[in-house]
Amino acid sequence: MDTSTPTAEHTYSAITYAVDERIATITLNRPHARNGYTLAMADELDLALERADRDEDVRAVVLTGAGDHFCVGADLSGGGFDVNEEGSDADTWQEPAGRCSKRIFAMNKPVIAAMRGAAVGAGLTITLACDFRLGSNDSRFGLVFVRRGIFPEGGSAWYLPRLVGTTKALDWMITGRVFGADEALSSGLLTSVHPSDEVLEAAYELARDLRDNTAPVSVAVIRQMLNQLSGEPSPFVAHDVDSRLIAGLPTNADAVEGVMSFLEKRPPAFANTVEKDVPAWLPWLADNAAGQTAPGEHV
Structure with a gap:
């Protein structure tokens, strides 16, 4: 297990980071809010993913969520979308989900998303750049932007048609409907589906195979x-x-x-x-x- 002394670079409030047997685990860690996505989480994911990618001892990354849900999307508890960062330039500002998906896209290490429960909005788009997406029988997915009067993020308009085709991407994005694991698997969004209490171990089994072979x-x-x-x-x-x-x-x-x-x-x-x-x-x-x-x- 990575037991390095925390520094400013390695201190996290919205995620956890650990390395065990050459596998890095990055966990969305706001279970009280069903891992609602925040600016702090976006920045910490960027740092943690870069940390794993630069560590030659890490062979694979597992991205998961604490509690019963992977991520329910943007944290709306403040009554709106948290996009106004002090000192940010509107012309160069990078939306939060894209900070994560962009980092994963550019990585050298394989990234495995292990998802239980809800993966909605940003909770789904941040995984589209992953190499593998494992879901659970109780997983629910949704690209619900049109139902909130907003727009897709995380580069999802680029990733999604490549994964599932334009017809299915239009279906999910234009309706904003929520769908289950079976549809996600048959459409090519998911690599595999597992019982809820087995999805994380399935991700580790895959990571160990990549590490060893x-x-x-x-x-x-x-x-x-x-x-x-x-x-x-x-x-x-x-x-x-x-x-x-x-x-x-x-x-x-x-x-x-x-x-x-x-x-x-x-x-x-x-x-x-x-x-x-x-x-x-x-x-x-x-x-x-x-x-x-x-x-x-x-x-």
């Missing part, structure tokens, strides 16, 4: 290949990236280890690290180094 550099590169290249108008850019990556296999220590562990029928021990071994020539990294937009900058 996958190469961190391969995971980092592949999740960004999917995020960055799947929207290209043709497969040619992806093929160019594929070709250069595959051409480097003879000098790739992880590739050698992957083959040898398979032949020797033993668990792999991948030595490459994200910080040192992700190829700097990858187009999204090269653009960023050249001063272009970072991954997810306009989500």
Whole structure:
């Protein structure tokens, strides 16, 4: 378990952060408010996700909620939407759900959302950039913005059609209706559905499999290949990236280890690290180094 002394960077009021056996758990921690989403929670999620991503010892992240609900959306207990931050510039201000989804989009680590009960509004949109979304039998989902006279956030108008198709995205967003786990699973929103008391353990089981059997550099590169290249108008850019990556296999220590562990029928021990071994020539990294937009900058 991560027992580092809290600092200003590591002190949280709306979430908790823990690392155990190379798996980071980030928990929305306002169960008295059914984990209603706040500006403080948004900022703390951004910090915690970055912390996990920079920690080479962390191999996977589980995002969950304390209590019976994952997150019921924006905390409306103040009678409105908390968007006025002191000193903020209206032209550069970033809405709170997007701060989380944007961070997840740009990460090198896989992120697994484990959701019980309600995941509505921001409580759903912050998970759309996750690699896996696990729900429970009692899960209820909703993109209820039209029923509050507001607009979708978290980059959900970009993520949702990619996950479930335009027809289903229009259905959920234009009606704002609430739907259950079975519909979410059959539509492709969820990876799997579990009994309520088993969904978190299912997320950890998946995280342990990723930790024990996958190469961190391969995971980092592949999740960004999917995020960055799947929207290209043709497969040619992806093929160019594929070709250069595959051409480097003879000098790739992880590739050698992957083959040898398979032949020797033993668990792999991948030595490459994200910080040192992700190829700097990858187009999204090269653009960023050249001063272009970072991954997810306009989500």
